[in-house]
Amino acid sequence: MQPRNMSMSGVVDLAAVKAAGEAKTKAEQARAETARQGGAGAVPASSLVIDVDEAGFESDVLQRSTEVPVVIDFWAEWCEPCKQLSPVLERLALEYNGRIVLAKIDVDANQALMQQFGIQGIPAVFAVVAGQALPLFQGAAPEAQIRQTLDQLVQVGEERFGLTGIAVEAGGEGAEQQEAPAPPPGPHDALLEAAVQALDEGDFAGAVQAYRNVLSDDPVNTEAKLGLAQAELLGRVGGLDPQQARKDAADSPADVDAQLAVADLDLAGGHVEDAFSRLVETVRGTAGDDREKARLRLLELFEVIGGDDPRVAASRAALARVLF
Incomplete structure:
Protein backbone atom coordinates (compact mmCIF):
# COMPACT_ATOMS: atom_id res chain seq x y z
CA MET A 1 0.00 0.00 0.00
CA GLN A 2 1.35 3.39 -0.95
CA PRO A 3 0.48 6.41 1.22
CA ARG A 4 -2.98 7.78 0.45
CA ASN A 5 -3.56 4.89 -1.95
CA MET A 6 -1.25 6.65 -4.37
CA SER A 7 -0.65 3.72 -6.67
CA MET A 8 -0.80 3.18 -10.39
CA SER A 9 -1.61 -0.51 -10.02
CA GLY A 10 -5.14 0.25 -11.10
CA VAL A 11 -3.87 1.53 -14.43
CA VAL A 12 -1.78 -1.53 -15.08
CA ASP A 13 -4.67 -3.82 -14.19
CA LEU A 14 -6.97 -1.79 -16.39
CA ALA A 15 -4.68 -2.20 -19.36
CA ALA A 16 -4.68 -5.94 -18.88
CA VAL A 17 -8.38 -6.45 -19.33
CA LYS A 18 -10.58 -6.44 -22.39
CA ALA A 19 -12.00 -3.00 -21.64
CA ALA A 20 -8.55 -1.49 -21.90
CA GLY A 21 -8.01 -2.97 -25.34
CA GLU A 22 -11.31 -1.54 -26.48
CA ALA A 23 -10.40 1.84 -25.00
CA LYS A 24 -7.10 1.83 -26.85
CA THR A 25 -8.85 1.05 -30.12
CA LYS A 26 -11.31 3.89 -29.58
CA ALA A 27 -8.47 6.27 -28.73
CA GLU A 28 -6.61 5.32 -31.89
CA GLN A 29 -9.75 5.82 -33.97
CA ALA A 30 -10.35 9.23 -32.40
CA ARG A 31 -6.77 10.33 -33.12
CA ALA A 32 -7.04 9.07 -36.69
CA GLU A 33 -10.22 11.08 -37.21
CA THR A 34 -8.56 14.18 -35.76
CA ALA A 35 -5.59 13.70 -38.08
CA ARG A 36 -7.91 13.22 -41.07
CA GLN A 37 -9.54 16.54 -40.30
CA GLY A 38 -6.21 18.30 -40.27
CA GLY A 39 -5.07 17.76 -36.70
CA ALA A 40 -6.03 19.47 -33.50
CA GLY A 41 -3.14 21.95 -33.56
CA ALA A 42 -1.41 23.50 -30.59
CA VAL A 43 -3.48 24.68 -27.63
CA PRO A 44 -2.81 27.63 -25.33
CA ALA A 45 -1.22 26.82 -21.99
CA SER A 46 -4.34 28.16 -20.28
CA SER A 47 -6.33 25.19 -21.62
CA LEU A 48 -4.20 22.74 -19.62
CA VAL A 49 -6.18 23.61 -16.47
CA ILE A 50 -9.94 23.75 -16.96
CA ASP A 51 -13.07 23.94 -14.85
CA VAL A 52 -15.49 21.16 -15.76
CA ASP A 53 -19.17 20.68 -14.99
CA GLU A 54 -21.67 17.91 -15.71
CA ALA A 55 -22.73 19.42 -19.02
CA GLY A 56 -19.18 19.58 -20.37
CA PHE A 57 -17.84 16.37 -18.88
CA GLU A 58 -18.15 14.28 -22.05
CA SER A 59 -16.38 16.76 -24.32
CA ASP A 60 -13.92 18.24 -21.83
CA VAL A 61 -12.89 14.99 -20.13
CA LEU A 62 -13.98 11.84 -21.96
CA GLN A 63 -13.24 13.07 -25.45
CA ARG A 64 -10.04 14.83 -24.45
CA SER A 65 -8.82 11.65 -22.72
CA THR A 66 -8.41 10.02 -26.15
CA GLU A 67 -5.52 12.47 -26.74
CA VAL A 68 -3.99 12.98 -23.31
CA PRO A 69 -4.51 11.65 -19.76
CA VAL A 70 -6.97 13.90 -17.93
CA VAL A 71 -6.41 14.30 -14.20
CA ILE A 72 -9.56 15.23 -12.26
CA ASP A 73 -9.34 17.29 -9.07
CA PHE A 74 -12.55 17.00 -7.04
CA TRP A 75 -12.62 20.00 -4.71
CA ALA A 76 -14.85 22.45 -2.83
CA GLU A 77 -14.43 26.01 -1.63
CA TRP A 78 -14.85 25.02 2.04
CA CYS A 79 -12.23 22.25 1.88
CA GLU A 80 -8.95 23.39 3.46
CA PRO A 81 -6.84 20.45 2.18
CA CYS A 82 -8.15 21.26 -1.32
CA LYS A 83 -6.62 24.71 -1.00
CA GLN A 84 -3.25 23.07 -0.37
CA LEU A 85 -3.49 20.48 -3.13
CA SER A 86 -5.14 22.35 -6.01
CA PRO A 87 -2.37 24.94 -6.57
CA VAL A 88 0.21 22.14 -6.70
CA LEU A 89 -1.81 20.22 -9.30
CA GLU A 90 -2.34 23.37 -11.36
CA ARG A 91 1.35 24.21 -11.37
CA LEU A 92 2.31 20.66 -12.31
CA ALA A 93 -0.25 20.57 -15.13
CA LEU A 94 1.49 23.57 -16.67
CA GLU A 95 4.93 22.12 -16.01
CA TYR A 96 4.03 18.83 -17.74
CA ASN A 97 3.37 20.97 -20.84
CA GLY A 98 0.68 18.99 -22.60
CA ARG A 99 1.40 15.52 -21.24
CA ILE A 100 -1.61 15.83 -18.91
CA VAL A 101 -4.68 18.06 -18.63
CA LEU A 102 -6.12 19.01 -15.24
CA ALA A 103 -9.92 19.13 -14.95
CA LYS A 104 -11.23 20.80 -11.76
CA ILE A 105 -14.69 19.74 -10.57
CA ASP A 106 -16.49 21.59 -7.77
CA VAL A 107 -18.36 18.82 -5.96
CA ASP A 108 -20.92 21.22 -4.48
CA ALA A 109 -22.04 22.23 -7.97
CA ASN A 110 -21.69 18.77 -9.53
CA GLN A 111 -23.19 16.25 -7.15
CA ALA A 112 -24.02 13.78 -9.92
CA LEU A 113 -20.37 13.50 -10.97
CA MET A 114 -19.35 13.12 -7.35
CA GLN A 115 -21.74 10.20 -6.96
CA GLN A 116 -20.75 8.69 -10.29
CA PHE A 117 -17.12 8.49 -9.18
CA GLY A 118 -18.06 7.29 -5.69
CA ILE A 119 -16.38 10.25 -3.99
CA GLN A 120 -16.67 9.98 -0.20
CA GLY A 121 -14.13 12.60 0.82
CA ILE A 122 -12.21 15.45 -0.79
CA PRO A 123 -9.80 16.34 -2.16
CA ALA A 124 -9.97 13.27 -4.36
CA VAL A 125 -7.93 12.87 -7.53
CA PHE A 126 -8.85 10.58 -10.42
CA ALA A 127 -7.59 10.15 -13.96
CA VAL A 128 -9.40 9.34 -17.18
CA VAL A 129 -7.26 7.59 -19.79
CA ALA A 130 -8.79 6.74 -23.17
CA GLY A 131 -12.23 6.97 -21.61
CA GLN A 132 -11.34 4.74 -18.67
CA ALA A 133 -11.58 6.21 -15.15
CA LEU A 134 -9.31 5.19 -12.29
CA PRO A 135 -8.53 6.56 -8.82
CA LEU A 136 -5.12 8.09 -8.13
CA PHE A 137 -5.20 9.28 -4.51
CA GLN A 138 -7.28 11.02 -1.87
CA GLY A 139 -6.30 13.91 0.37
CA ALA A 140 -3.36 16.28 0.27
CA ALA A 141 -0.05 14.57 -0.51
CA PRO A 142 3.63 15.51 -0.77
CA GLU A 143 4.57 16.95 -4.15
CA ALA A 144 7.23 14.28 -4.68
CA GLN A 145 4.56 11.56 -4.48
CA ILE A 146 2.23 13.50 -6.79
CA ARG A 147 5.01 13.82 -9.38
CA GLN A 148 5.74 10.11 -9.17
CA THR A 149 2.09 9.27 -9.73
CA LEU A 150 1.80 11.66 -12.69
CA ASP A 151 4.99 10.26 -14.23
CA GLN A 152 3.53 6.76 -14.02
CA LEU A 153 0.23 7.98 -15.46
CA VAL A 154 1.98 9.57 -18.43
CA GLN A 155 4.06 6.43 -18.99
CA VAL A 156 1.01 4.17 -18.95
CA GLY A 157 -0.85 6.55 -21.24
CA GLU A 158 1.97 6.37 -23.76
CA GLU A 159 2.82 2.67 -23.52
CA ARG A 160 -0.66 1.19 -23.13
CA PHE A 161 -2.82 3.63 -25.06
CA GLY A 162 -0.45 5.52 -27.35
CA LEU A 163 -1.32 8.88 -25.78
CA THR A 164 1.62 11.16 -26.46
CA GLY A 165 -0.04 14.33 -25.22
CA ILE A 166 -1.04 17.53 -26.95
CA ALA A 167 1.03 20.36 -28.41
CA VAL A 168 1.10 23.59 -26.41
CA GLU A 169 1.55 27.01 -27.96
CA ALA A 170 4.75 28.87 -27.14
CA GLY A 171 3.85 32.15 -25.42
CA GLY A 172 0.31 33.40 -25.00
CA GLU A 173 -1.90 33.28 -21.97
CA GLY A 174 -0.52 31.09 -19.20
CA ALA A 175 3.02 31.02 -20.63
CA GLU A 176 4.46 33.25 -17.92
CA GLN A 177 3.04 30.97 -15.25
CA GLN A 178 4.37 27.89 -17.05
CA GLU A 179 7.88 29.32 -17.38
CA ALA A 180 8.04 30.77 -13.89
CA PRO A 181 10.86 29.31 -11.80
CA ALA A 182 9.96 26.71 -9.24
CA PRO A 183 9.50 28.05 -5.72
CA PRO A 184 12.52 27.77 -3.47
CA PRO A 185 12.70 24.53 -1.52
CA GLY A 186 11.16 24.57 1.92
CA PRO A 187 13.24 23.97 5.01
CA HIS A 188 12.05 20.37 5.31
CA ASP A 189 11.74 19.34 1.66
CA ALA A 190 14.87 17.19 1.74
CA LEU A 191 13.67 15.27 4.78
CA LEU A 192 10.19 14.81 3.33
CA GLU A 193 11.63 13.51 0.06
CA ALA A 194 13.91 11.17 1.99
CA ALA A 195 10.85 9.85 3.85
CA VAL A 196 8.99 9.23 0.58
CA GLN A 197 12.03 7.45 -0.83
CA ALA A 198 12.24 5.28 2.28
CA LEU A 199 8.58 4.35 1.90
CA VAL A 214 10.48 17.17 10.57
CA LEU A 215 7.86 17.24 13.32
CA SER A 216 10.45 17.83 16.02
CA ASP A 217 11.21 21.15 14.32
CA ASP A 218 7.73 21.87 12.91
CA PRO A 219 5.07 20.09 15.02
CA VAL A 220 2.16 21.24 12.81
CA ASN A 221 3.65 20.20 9.46
CA THR A 222 0.68 18.61 7.66
CA GLU A 223 2.69 16.45 5.26
CA ALA A 224 4.85 15.07 8.04
CA LYS A 225 1.89 14.29 10.32
CA LEU A 226 0.12 12.47 7.52
CA GLY A 227 3.26 10.68 6.38
CA LEU A 228 4.14 9.56 9.89
CA ALA A 229 0.71 8.02 10.44
CA GLN A 230 0.93 6.19 7.13
CA ALA A 231 4.50 4.99 7.66
CA GLU A 232 3.68 3.65 11.11
CA LEU A 233 0.65 1.83 9.72
CA LEU A 234 2.69 0.26 6.92
CA GLY A 235 5.35 -0.78 9.40
CA ARG A 236 2.79 -2.48 11.63
CA VAL A 237 1.05 -4.45 8.88
CA GLY A 238 4.28 -5.38 7.12
CA GLY A 239 5.08 -8.16 9.57
CA LEU A 240 1.57 -9.55 9.97
CA ASP A 241 0.20 -12.80 8.64
CA PRO A 242 -3.29 -11.58 7.65
CA GLN A 243 -4.97 -14.96 7.92
CA GLN A 244 -3.50 -15.70 11.34
CA ALA A 245 -4.21 -12.18 12.59
CA ARG A 246 -7.88 -12.46 11.65
CA LYS A 247 -8.13 -15.88 13.26
CA ASP A 248 -6.58 -14.56 16.47
CA ALA A 249 -9.03 -11.67 16.57
CA ALA A 250 -12.01 -13.98 15.98
CA ASP A 251 -10.85 -16.47 18.60
CA SER A 252 -10.06 -13.83 21.22
CA PRO A 253 -12.46 -10.88 20.90
CA ALA A 254 -11.23 -9.50 24.24
CA ASP A 255 -7.59 -9.41 23.04
CA VAL A 256 -7.06 -5.71 22.30
CA ASP A 257 -3.80 -6.21 20.42
CA ALA A 258 -5.47 -8.75 18.12
CA GLN A 259 -8.28 -6.29 17.36
CA LEU A 260 -5.79 -3.50 16.67
CA ALA A 261 -3.89 -5.71 14.24
CA VAL A 262 -7.01 -6.52 12.21
CA ALA A 263 -8.08 -2.88 12.21
CA ASP A 264 -4.68 -2.01 10.71
CA LEU A 265 -5.10 -4.70 8.07
CA ASP A 266 -8.59 -3.45 7.23
CA LEU A 267 -7.44 0.12 6.78
CA ALA A 268 -4.40 -0.89 4.74
CA GLY A 269 -6.72 -2.92 2.52
CA GLY A 270 -9.10 -0.02 1.97
CA HIS A 271 -11.85 -1.27 4.31
CA VAL A 272 -12.00 2.00 6.20
CA GLU A 273 -15.42 1.66 7.81
CA ASP A 274 -14.60 -1.87 9.01
CA ALA A 275 -11.39 -0.68 10.66
CA PHE A 276 -13.09 2.25 12.38
CA SER A 277 -16.08 0.21 13.50
CA ARG A 278 -13.86 -2.52 14.98
CA LEU A 279 -11.94 -0.01 17.06
CA VAL A 280 -15.04 1.85 18.23
CA GLU A 281 -16.46 -1.48 19.43
CA THR A 282 -13.14 -2.32 21.08
CA VAL A 283 -13.25 0.97 22.97
CA ARG A 284 -16.85 0.20 23.97
CA GLY A 285 -15.93 -3.22 25.38
CA THR A 286 -12.78 -2.29 27.29
CA ALA A 287 -11.65 -0.11 30.18
CA GLY A 288 -8.49 1.44 31.57
CA ASP A 289 -5.26 1.02 29.63
CA ASP A 290 -6.85 -1.26 27.04
CA ARG A 291 -9.51 1.31 26.25
CA GLU A 292 -6.92 4.07 25.94
CA LYS A 293 -4.77 1.93 23.65
CA ALA A 294 -7.72 1.30 21.32
CA ARG A 295 -8.76 4.96 21.40
CA LEU A 296 -5.28 6.18 20.49
CA ARG A 297 -4.98 3.69 17.64
CA LEU A 298 -8.30 4.90 16.25
CA LEU A 299 -7.06 8.49 16.36
CA GLU A 300 -3.92 7.42 14.50
CA LEU A 301 -6.00 5.81 11.77
CA PHE A 302 -8.06 9.00 11.49
CA GLU A 303 -4.79 10.76 10.62
CA VAL A 304 -4.13 8.28 7.82
CA ILE A 305 -7.48 9.00 6.16
CA GLY A 306 -7.66 12.72 6.89
CA GLY A 307 -9.98 14.70 9.10
CA ASP A 308 -12.06 16.03 6.18
CA ASP A 309 -13.23 12.53 5.20
CA PRO A 310 -16.91 11.97 6.17
CA ARG A 311 -16.06 8.48 7.41
CA VAL A 312 -13.72 10.04 9.95
CA ALA A 313 -16.39 12.52 11.07
CA ALA A 314 -18.94 9.73 11.51
CA SER A 315 -16.51 7.59 13.48
CA ARG A 316 -15.47 10.51 15.68
CA ALA A 317 -19.13 10.94 16.58
CA ALA A 318 -19.48 7.22 17.29
CA LEU A 319 -16.37 7.30 19.47
CA ALA A 320 -17.72 10.28 21.40
CA ARG A 321 -20.97 8.43 22.09
CA VAL A 322 -19.04 5.47 23.43
CA LEU A 323 -16.79 7.58 25.63
CA PHE A 324 -19.34 10.03 26.96
Missing part, protein backbone atom coordinates in the same frame (compact mmCIF):
# COMPACT_ATOMS: atom_id res chain seq x y z
CA ASP A 200 9.10 3.39 -1.73
CA GLU A 201 11.99 1.15 -0.68
CA GLY A 202 9.98 -0.48 2.11
CA ASP A 203 12.14 1.12 4.82
CA PHE A 204 9.25 2.07 7.07
CA ALA A 205 11.43 2.66 10.13
CA GLY A 206 13.54 5.10 8.12
CA ALA A 207 10.45 6.91 6.89
CA VAL A 208 9.09 7.15 10.44
CA GLN A 209 12.34 8.67 11.66
CA ALA A 210 12.48 11.16 8.80
CA TYR A 211 8.94 12.34 9.46
CA ARG A 212 9.63 12.59 13.19
CA ASN A 213 12.70 14.72 12.45
